Every structure is written in C-alpha cells, then in structure tokens.
Amino acid sequence: MMDQSIKFDLDLINRYDKAGPRYTSYPTALELHEGFGDQEYRQHIAKSNAAGGPLSLYFHIPFCDTVCFYCACNKIVTKNRKHAEPYLANLCKEIAMQGDLFDSNRIVNQLHWGGGTPTFLNYEQMKMLMAVTRQHFHLRDDDKGEYSIEVDPRETNDQTIEQLRELGFNRISLGLQDFDPAVQKAVNRLQSEEQTFSVLEAARVEGFRSTNIDLIYGLPLQTVDTFAKTLDKILAVEPDRFSIFNYAHMPARFKTQRQINDADMPTPDVKLAILQMVGQRLTEAGYVYIGMDHFAKPDDELAVAQREGHLYRNFQGYSTHSDCDLVGLGITSIGRVGDAYIQNVKELDEYEQLIGQGQLPVFKGVELDDDDKLRRAVITQLICHFDLSFAAVEQQFGINFSNYFANELEALAPMQADGLLMLSSEGIKVLSAGRLLIRNICMVFDKYLAQKQQQFSRVI
Template sequence: MLDFAKFTKYSKPGPRYTSYPTALEFSDAYGYDEYINKLESQDSSRPISLYFHLPFCRNACYFCGCNVVFTSKEDKMIRYVDYLKRELKILSSHIDCNREVLQMHFGGGTPTFFSASQLGEIIKEIKKTFPNFREDAEISCEIDPRHIDEDQMRVMSEEGFNRVSFGIQDFNEKVQTAVHRVQPYEMTKAAMDLARKYNMVSVNVDLIYGLPFQSLETFKETLDLSLTLSPDRFAVFNYAHVPWLKKTMRKIDETTLPLPDEKLQIMQYTIDFLTSNGYRMVGMDHFAKPEDELFKAIDKGELHRNFQGYTTKGGADLVGVGLTSIGEGVDSYNQNFKDMKEYEAAIDAGKLPFERGVVLNEDDLIRQYVIMELMSNFKLDINRFNEKFDVEFKTYFADAIEALKPFAEDDLLTMDESKIECSHTGTLLIRNICMPFDAYMKKHAASSKAFSKTV
C-alpha cells in the first residue's frame, strides 16, 4: 500500500488544463474586430467542432462549477432558443458553414431541461446552418437523469445524437443531500436504459470524488453500483472547491470534505477497481472499455484534450455558441458573454456575443503542445517535439526539467534524453507535473484563489 500521506505535499492550487493558456489569461485586450478577423480567416479545409451551452437548471447542485442560470420559467427557455437562432445567423456571415462538422456537444446547465420540441427546434436550426455533418460525427449531450423523458431521448436519437453523458457524482444518500442533488440509483438506471433503447453508441457516467462526507468506503459502494450500469466510459473528476467563484459552494461545510490523502486513496482505488473490471485509463480522469476508439487514438498519439474533455476529434476549430461558450482556433481562444443581458444586447446589435479571449504567441503554442501531450498520454516524446518545433527541448525547458527532479525522486515520473513518462502513481498528480511547463504560473503562485487544489 502506497504512503499517500507523503504525496499531500503536492496539494496546491493548479489548473485542470482544459486549455493552455488557461481562461485566467483571457482578456478584452483581444478585441471584437481582431476576433472577427480570426474567425473569417480560418482555414476552410479544417473541420469544425460545435459546442452549444444550454445554461438553465431548476435548482443548484452545490458542487457545480458550471455557468448556469436557475429558472423554472418557460418564457426564458423560449427566449433563449430565439437568441441561439439569431446568434447562428450572425455566425454564418463570418464563417464558412459548409465546412465539415465532425463533433457537436450540448453542455450545460441541464440541456434536457429544454423540452423535446425545443431541443428539436435547436438541432434543426443547427443543421440548417451547418449542413455538412460527417457521417461518423460524434454528437453528444450531457444529461441529468432527473430531467429526461422518452420524447427527449427519441428526438436526440432521430437527429443523430450517438453519445450521452449522465451525471451521477455519488450514490450515497448523505453525500447527495449535502450537495443538494438527491438522485436514486433506480432513476439513473431508468435514464441509462432509455439511452440504450434509443441506440446511443456510447453512454458515459460522471462521478466526483472529494465531496462532503465521502470516504474510501462510501465511494467503493458508489463504484459497485455504477459498475452494474455497465457504462461505456467513466469520467471520475476531482471536486474543485472554489467558493470564492461559486456562491453555491459556500453552502458546503468544508470540515466535511475528505482530506488530500483520502482523496488520493479514492482515486487510486478507482483506477485499480475499474482496470480490474475491464476498463482502461484514458488521460487524467477518464476510463473506457478497451474497444473504445479512445485507445486507437492513444496508440497513434492522436488523443486530444479540449473544453469538452478527451476526444479523438482533433485538428478541428471549436466554435462555441450560447451564453459563456468558449471557442478555439489554431492560435486563439474566445469566450462569449457570461451575463445574459450583455449576451442578448450584443445579438440585438447584430454582433456575435464575444466578450474576451487570448491570442497565442509562439511560446504559448510550444508549451500548449507539451502540456496537452502530458495531459492526454501521460508521456512526451522529446525527439518528436524537437522535430515539430525545431527547438532543443532540454535547453528551452531547462527550468522545467529542474523542477521535475523531485517528481522523479518520488517515482512519479522518469526522464531521459528521449522522453518524459509518468508512473502509475504519477498519473494522479499529472496537473502538478504539467505546471512547471506553464509560463503563467509564476504570476498566480501567490494567489490561493486562482485555481482549485490539485489534490
């Protein structure tokens, strides 16, 4: 048994690296005109990945870090669908909409808080705007099992959705009550049965460790129950406690949160449990059955990480639509307004609801490659890096190599002239291992409120 207590020294604030640079570097210094120029000059031969943010929820889940709008009013939903349509129309004047779409994702909020007819209306407008969906396009939706019915699942199936992700978080009733999300096992099973009835190719479940009142023993029970559902993929996330950013998290009693060594034990047990039950680990927090396409991507070195998690659909420009949505170009990130009034005002003025972003310089692109390789594959081929960027890795990253030596001494990784590779235990601390390559960490080092803790 590993001495997890010794690894608690790595428990410090750090990014999750869904992007590099992270969203903390986004600013309005990247202006609207420059954004439009970037959008209009995109390479038309590159495919598109679409993300739609459907932000509404009826009630708050206290653990949630997403940008959500709490409502039960039908008129707000109808109004938002109208603004999405108008945003798509403006977008179509700045981008070649005949480009191939290889991925589309509905995130939230709770996308299935919208009715079946509203979902159908949104999807039809998307397909009218972007008519060239690839035959094998990955079309997915996040689903709260408390808000899904057969009509909604039928509409998604008829419109080509082939992947769904169900939020479970934890099956323990005490934990569920503490985070304000009571969701019995039977309800989750019924939702997953519905997904299979309507031929969803891949069914994912999300779990979170680090929640109030969780322990290794209670999480073992959650894993046992989750396994009976036989999902195609698991996503097992470390709870990010950021009450200075999310007011609802202030309702969580911090004294009930598990300590870092317990969280490491939970994650180590999860890895061992899922791998012994036919799943393989993918990146930092995902697990999938061996026949999953993610593994072919790993073997080819083609696994990618973006704001939607791990994907095989790399080499595409990500277009974000809706409140707070984030897009990604070859050398830029852009984000829509977070405030609904500002979002609507921009569209009313005939403009895209762009608020801020960042343009990547050459150093950003070099560091982005290294960090995303480590986050996706837990290793970096140094020779491949040298050839790709015509840069001598050990010279360019001399400071990072020095900073990684303690990790090597703790058997968390191995380094030589040709590669950096994480050990089994090192995968638990991959965020920490990436941080020495992050040029922006120094300016955030003094702040305890920049990021959630890595452990």
C-alpha cells in the same frame, strides 16, 4: 501496447498535492483578456477558413430546474421553462451570425450540448435548435461524427432519449455524483438508481455509441464505504466511460457552495482513500485510466485514441478530434479558432444587447504567440499520452528542446528522482506513479503559472 495503468503512492500524492490548472487549454482561460473582441475574432475566423479543416461546435444551455450546491458551472436556476425562449431566440441568431463567417464546406465532426441542463429544453426547442444549426453549419448526416450531450436523469426519460437519438446525438453523459441518500441531501441533488439506470438502458437501446457516468469524490458526508457502494452499483451496469471529479470546495468563490456545511466535508485523508479505492475498483473491472479523472473501457474510442497517439484535450475534456477548430456558442462558452481562444459574455442581457446590434457576443480572448503554441503542444502531448518525444517537438517547431527548456528539464529532475517520470536524451516518459500527478508535470512547462496558482483547485 501502451501501458495505461496507474500506481497510487500516498506519500507522493501528499507531497505533490497543490493547486494547479486542469489544462483544458494552454494558455488557460485566465489569460483571456478584454482587449480581444468581435473584430479580432473575425480575423481569426478568416485565418481559420484559409487553413480549412473540420469544426467542433459547443453550445452552452445554462438553465437548471434546481441548484446542486457543489456546482461551479455557469448556470441559471429557474423552474420557469419560458425563461429559455428569449435565450434560444438569441442563440439561433448567434448561430446564423457565426455560421455565415465559417466556410460552408467545413464539416462539423464534433458537436456538444453542455450546461446547465440541456434537457431543460423541450423536444420542440431542441429540434428547432438542431435544425437552425444544420441550416448554418455543415452537420454530418451519416452518424460518423461525435455528437454528444450532457443529461440530468431527473430531467430525462425514455422518450427524451429516443428524441435525442433522432436529432443526431450518439454519445451521452449522465450526471450522477453519488447515490448515497445523505450525500444527495447535503448537496441538494436527489436522484434515484431507477431514474439513472433507466436512462442508461434507454441510451443503449437507442444505439448511443458511448455512455458516460459523472461522479464526484470529496462531497460532504462521503466515506470510502458509501462511495464504494455507489461505484459497485454503477459497475454492475458497465458504462463505457467514467468521469470521476475531485470536488473543489471554494465557497468564497462560488456562492451556492456556501450552503454546504463545512463540518460535513471529508478530510484530505478520506478523499485520498476514496480516490485510491476508485482506481483499484475500476482497474479490477477492466477500465483503463485515460488521465485527468477519466476512465474508459479498453475498446472505447478514447482509450483507442490514446494508444494510437491521437487523443486530444479541449474545453470539454478529452477528445478524439484534434483537427477541429472549436466554435463556442451561447453565454460563457469558450472556443478555439486558429491560434486564438475566445469567450462569450456571461450575462443574458449583455448577450441579447450584442446580438441585437449584430455583433459577435465576444467578452474576451487571447491570441497565442509562438511560445504559447510550443508549450501547448508539449503540455497536450504529456496530458494525453504521458510520453513526449523531443525530436518530434524539435521537428515541428524548429528548436533545440534541451536548450529551449533547460530550466524546465532541471525542474523535472526531482520528479524523476521520485519515480513520477523518466527523462532521457530522447524525451519524457510519465510512469504509472506520475499519471495521477500529470498536472504537476505539465505545470513545469506553464510560463504563466507563478502569479496565477492561487486561483486553481488542488490537483488531487
């Protein structure tokens, strides 16, 4: 059986803690450019239809009732629920436009509503959005797909959860971040244990197949002791998955983060101590490390997919559906169709204008060349499975791995000396000490990284 353990080596982490991508795609979103537009996207959809296969749909619902100061997502903060109405009307038009371009026999195996706060919408709006989607795309009706939604427990109750299950959702992710009152006040997200756990329990009662809790370490006023208390409370209710993110404090880039007091930020040593505590507590509780901030119960679909060798990573994180082309819908959404990545425009007025003109609201994109596809395969295999067979890559891409990646293999030698990985003539095996630093290992294979590294957050 695959070893899904991690080893926390403080010296290694301190030495390797530098900025780098999260590799939800390769090339990363920084390589998307404005020379790729509506017509180029249509061409890639045609190629995708020729290849066939299932689809994944991502919907961006950008609205939030209040702003969380740590947030770096693309969102629109408003208490006026009517602001969602024109956006939904345009989103439905985009669904129709894109749906008409994809073959109707391509089944949607994966669907995700993110944000923002998708439950900002009321039931009638959510029902209408799902109905329009079903009208233009081939949604499953047997509950075998992976249909997930991000919810804010402050915007959700038992009835909402019942309605979401009725609409076809079977996986749910609850935003929390931290239960400590002082931390919540510092980041402007006041959320009670009762709100959170009642939503989690309702999801179980309604038959959601997977429950995830989002936490963030490195927020203002956090300590090892306070975060341990939050973690203990959540472990008591045993969610299926944890997503525990490293907070990247970049106030120069994200305006809302300027409302956080820099003096309240935990030191790097405290952040590392919190991370070490989290790894120990979750491992002791029986969770396995999937990679890149994610832990899951051993029988969870992600953990099983990793052991069986078919885990995948896309713009929503880890996935069990590597065979799906990803269609992005709504402002700022990013898709992957065929050999291209595509991002929609970011502003509501521009989105409305393009939709009104009958154009796909594409802002930018990038077409992958053969080298991109090769490096993507290598990085995806490493970040999902911590193991890479040279022979498998050579067979798929018709190369000699040691010749093609001679410089990269040389760059990995110090990592082998440090105990992060094991290099052999057959492949690369990431060791327990290297799993928390998997981004560093993947960065060796990233040809675009040198000139872009300052634009990424630190790996730990």
